[in-house]
Every structure is written in structure tokens, then in C-alpha cells.
Amino acid sequence: MTVNVLFVAAESEPFVKIGGLGDVAGALPAAIHHIAEQHPDSHPIDIRVALPYHQAIKKKGFQVEFLGEFPVAKKEETIPCQVYRYADGEYPIYFLDGAPIAAEAQVYSLITSEDGEKYVFFSLAALGLAEFLNWRLDVLHANDWHTAIAIYALKECAKHSAPLARTKTLHNLHNLPFMGYGIQQSLTDYGLPPTQNTLLPDWARHAPLPLGLLYADKIVAVSPNYAKEILTPEFGCGLEDFLQTRKTALTGIINGLDTTLWDPENDPHVQRNFSDRSLSLRLENKRALQSTFNLLEDDQVPLLTLISRMDPQKGIDIALKGLVYCQDLPWQAIFLGTGTPFVENLARELETRFPERVRAVIDYDNKLAHQLYAGADIFLMPSRYEPCGLSQMIAMLYGCVPIARKTGGLADTILPVSRQVDGGTGFLFTKPYPSAFADAVKRAIRYFNKPELWGNIQRNGMKMDFSWENSAHKYIDIYLELSNQRNVAA
Ligand code: GLC
DSSP, X not given: OOEEEEXXXXXXXXTBXXXXXHHHHHHHHHHHHHHHHHOTTTOOEEEEEEEEOOHHHHHHTOOEEEEEEEEEEETTEEEEEEEEEETTOSSOEEEEEOHHHHTOSSSSOSSHHHHHHHHHHHHHHHHHHHHHHTOOOOEEEEEHHHHHHHHHXXXXXXXXXXXXXXOEEEEEESOTTOOOTTOHHHXXXXXXXXXXXXXXXXXXXXXXXXXHHHHOSXXXXXXXXXXXXXXXXXXXTTOHHHHHHTGGGEEEOOOOBOTTTSOTTXXXXXXXXXXXXXXXXXXXXXXXHHHHTTOOOOTTSOEEEEESOBSGGGTHHHHHHHHHHTTTSOOEEEEEOOBOHHHHHHHHHHHHHSTTTEEEEOSOOHHHHHHHHHHOSEEEEOXXXXXXXXHHHHHHHTTOEEEEESOHHHHHHOOBOOTTOXXXXXXXXXXXXXXXXXXXHHHHHHHHTSHHHHHHHHHHHHTOOOBHHHHHHHHHHHHHHHHHHHHHHO
């Protein structure tokens, strides 16, 4: 029997993308759909996606078909939800609209409580969608706090809706600290009270993400290592004891990468395309960067890059301070990103301090990002925590060797270089301190100075398989497992 899966998220490529969730929500359902299409007998999955019809999506003018509307209950009233279907999708993608969604200009507000009504409404509407379509909902796949609400709401709705009573839920955890705390009023307005369940600490009993984690049948963190880390006080954000109680439901699956978008052999943005078989061509990209940024044009000087949202999670400050400890070594660095003023200013300060070798581009520039991956020698990713991370994978595929903190998905995807290089693809450091980072830079530069070894490290990274296929299979296995449980329970 076909397993019907509804994938719900706040953002998704190509419609609207703010962060890594957008990449995943665009690529994962597509990968699952393709597998299901190729193997309908062994992988009978009907996956569909629901997104809020954000103003930003409407503005881009995607072709849609209006399917109709249905009511969503709020206190004494009901609010109509309009259903649109994306006309060009290979599988069904629905945009859900309604007053609480249309009222908000941004995908996410800086003040969480302002997002409350939009995502509560959307989550409830996503549950109503199945009934509207007359489509049996076997598995609800929710992402982050915005749609974790749907998992909690499902439990409440199931009390008076027989079809939903058997629906199973998967919560995909992309970033634990963002819990959606502050939207209690909106939850109450839509009939969602605090839980009475004492497994959750008091403060978390009316917060969307913890509620989703409490009631999900399966919790999937975006890397196996992050799934372990969140059980500890350092990464558990106060939920570590509670998460211990959910250990049997918790697993980790690494995200993939859209390898058609990120392919050094066919990348239209870079000066010179190259592959692991023509690595020497890559140097032209480095020279182009040195010339564009008015840096000394010398192949022997390692060019470091950092491409990131400049916020505390990413640990940029650790790298910027750490580089000062390495000032006796020859290196150049180009930083690209925007974010919190504190971190942006640190980057500018380093440029002022080392005008002959540091460039800080405080901007979002996709084309330049491609060129940096393709031309820089070393990629810096000193994250304080990193549930999965995409940039380190892109860097490796582009022969830009990562130096990263040994945390989350970074530790799962980067194979540390040991003395003989072996299969190593990058350099890891453990403590989130500038001195530890600086030691890793020094180590990496020692290898950089041995071109033959360095070439092996680059090629090892370029040969890694980061495509979505493997991960999509793991999600399908979970859908099948959940659907079996559902049928057994019936
Ligand atoms: C969040 C995490 C990042 C992860 C992404 C997609 O943005 O910070 O590590 O790659 O979600 O899952």
C-alpha cells in the first residue's frame, strides 16, 4: 500500500530560502519522489509538500492553480485557508494562504512572538489539507519549531478526527536552540494548551519545538553526531534530560547536497572549471581572486576563505581572533557574509589590521561564493555548534580543504587528515578557542607546503559522495517503518 507523506516546512527552494532548512526542504522531497518513481514497488511513497504562501513567494510569480478553501478553527471563529497548487511541480506542492499568513511581510520576524499566529495557523491548516484533499495522511514530516506545532496539534485534533488518529509523525531537527518560545498566546488562541506531560521541563511545556519533540513518533536530527550531542548539557539547551527519555525515537541522518548546483566541472560562475582529474586548472581561479581583490599574486601563499552567516553559532570570532595567532605565517584571507554587527565589525577590524592580506566582503554574493570555493585553498568553519552544515561539503567537492570545529555534522562529514593523509579530507579542532583554531591552521599550512600531499587531500574531498540519494533512502526506511507501526496499530 502506498505511504502518503506530507512534508511541511516554513521555507523551501526554489520558492523562498532564508537558511539551510530551505535547501533541505527543496531537495529532500524531490530526492524521495525520484526514488519512489523509479522503484514504485519497493518504495511506494506519495510525498507532497505544504508551504505557507509567503508574500515573498507570491511576488516571484510562480504558476499556481487555486484548489479551494476550508476553515481553520480559532477560538469562537474560523479563519479560511486558501489552497493553491504549484503548477510546475513534479510532485504536489501546495501553498497555503489565509489572513495570518498574508499579514506578515517576512518569512521570519526577529521577534518570535510576531511569527506565532502565522505558523500556528499554517500548522493547523497543513493538517486540514489532508482532509480537504480527501487524502489519507500516513506520515506527517515536520521541520523545526514552525511546523513542530503540527505534531502537537495532530495529537489534539486526533481526539475528534478519526483519520488523523492513526497518522504517524516525524520531527526533523535542524537547529535545537530555536524553539519558538514566546508564541504561547497564539497556541492558546487556536486551542492548543500547555501540555500536562511532566517529561518536559516546566518552561518548555508550551513551546513548539519541545512539544514536537515530545509527541513525535520519530525524531531525526540532521546528522548522527548532532543526535548524540543534544543529549549532553553542552548542546542540549536544557532539554538534554528530557531528550534522554526519547533516545529510542531519536536518530540522525546527514543532509545531502544538490550536486547539480555545486559541481566544479560545470559551474557557470567560476573562471575555470576543473575536476579531481584536472586539479592544476584550479589555480587559475585562485589567481583570479588574488588579482580581483588586489592581493599579492603568489601561488605559494595559502588563500583562506570563510563564507558564512556572521552570527555567534558560526564561531567566526574564534577564527578571526585565531588568525592573529598565526600572523607569522604567510596566508591571505577573504571573508564573505553578513550578520550581527559585532561579528561583521570584527571582520572589518582584521582587514584594517592586515590590509595587505585580509579582505572582508560584508555582503550576500552567491557568485562570489562559488568563486571562493573554487579558488581558495582552505575553508574555515569554526562553528560553535553545527547540526549538519552544507558549506564544508561544498568546499570539499571544490577542492577547498576545510578547517572546522569537530562538532555536529562537521565531525560526520570531514575525515581528519592523519600523518599519512590516507583518506583525510580536512582538519578538525576540538575546543572552541582561538588557540585551538590557530593550531589547526598551522597544521594545515604545513601540509599545504607539501604540494603532493595537499593534492591528495583535495582529491579525497572531491571524491566524496554528498548527494541526497543515500540520505533520502534512510528517510524512506523511516516512513515505511512508521507506516508499518500505523497498520499494526489499526
Ligand atoms: C540549520 C543548521 C545547519 C543545517 C541546516 C539544514 O541551518 O544550523 O547546520 O545544515 O539547518 O539542516
